Amino acid sequence: MFKELDPILHSQLRLALISLLISVKEAEFTFLKEKKRMLQQAT
Numbered sequence: 001m002f003k004e005l006d007p008i009l010h011s012q013l014r015l016a017l018i019s020l021l022i023s024v025k026e027a028e029f030t031f032l033k034e035k036k037r038m039l040q041q042a043t
Contacts, residue, residue: 013039 016039021027 013036017032017036020032020035
């Protein structure tokens with residue numbers, strides 16, 4: 001039914017960061033950098 005997502009365009013980390021950005025009004029780069037580090041440690 002659904003096509004496979006392209007892993008280059010839709011990596012798990014990229015989707016997690018986009019999901020995070022949707023939930024906030026604004027975010028500084030340092031905030032995203034810290035969240036990225038936390039996400040990578042969780043995997």
